[in-house]
Amino acid sequence: xxxxxxxxxxxxxxxxxxxxxxxxxxxxxxxxxxxxxxxxxxxxxxxxxxxxxxxxxxxxxxxxxxxxxxxxxxxx
Numbered sequence: 001x002x003x004x005x006x007x008x009x010x011x012x013x014x015x016x017x018x019x020x021x022x023x024x025x026x027x028x029x030x031x032x033x034x035x036x037x038x039x040x041x042x043x044x045x046x047x048x049x050x051x052x053x054x055x056x057x058x059x060x061x062x063x064x065x066x067x068x069x070x071x072x073x074x075x076x
Contacts (some may be wrong), residue, residue: 003015014058016048023049027042
């Protein structure tokens, strides 16, 4: 699953993946649309439910902060 957001000057994506050991990883990536600055953070979770809860929390926060979802980027 992947969600992508954009504001006027920044972009943000969050995706849910599984590694080789069965751990769920929430991968957060942020970047500037005007420069090469950005970052990446991988958060491990033991179960899918807690990772999805964190993803929903991030979704609500991005929308509150003025980001809008980029259409067609949500994958299950």
